[in-house]
Amino acid sequence: MATPDLDRLAARVKAHRLELYPSRLAAARAAGISKDTWQRVEEGESVREATYAKIDKALGWVVGTCVAVMNGREPVLAGADAGGDGSPMGGALSGSAPSAEQLRRAAFEAARAKLPNAPIGAIDEFSEELVEILRRAGSVADGS
Template sequence: MATRDLGRLGKAVKARRVKLFTSRLSAARAAGISKDTWKRVEDGLPVQPGTYSKMEPALKWAFESCEAVTEGGEPLLVEYVTTDGDVTMVSKPQVVSAGEVKDAVKISAFATMPDATIGSVQAQADRLVEELRKLGFPIEGD
């Protein structure tokens, strides 16, 4: 059985809460739990197992994302769409910055093509960002 790192989960929950909510109280209300219970999770303390399944929709995470984070994984970002009373979970690609994409291209290019010029690698990085945007991937910044 994998080790559960509640401290790691607490940091991930807090980082996501800060992006989505104005306060811990508003996040807790969205999840239908007390702000003290929410704080326990952020502090890396144990809570009732059902608490996580209440928090995940508020965080726009797929079910069992909290468990994945405690085991070293990452949460899956989703949107919850309600149609005629039915709720559907739709996966959502994680947003990355253009700079992150370009840095990844540069590292990869210089590791696999040591003779590549800086200019050609930069052009390839710029082109990749452009193509990803055309395909509809959420890329922020330049």
């Protein structure tokens, strides 16, 4: 197994963070980690795998992307592989009711875009609650 390239990850995390957040503190708050922990990642130091998952979510990446980047792959945005038509919803809104997962992903991305400093956990809770409300209203495809 190859040695993880923490410097490669550091560069990708910092570059994407600068596109999304005004500071390390804002990014760290969105991820639910300390500013010092975020700084460790941007300086090429190792952190726990659970921390990488939090950073993935805060950066809008598919969970597991930090580890993949360390191993030579490129970052993958959440929703980038969802549908064949290139949209995050995968064309689900073009006739049929969207699945719970499609709604959850859309709600998460919208909340993250509008509330960049909100903790990821709060955004997850919001997304789950919205899907449940829509499910009760009959707006979610069956079998989701």
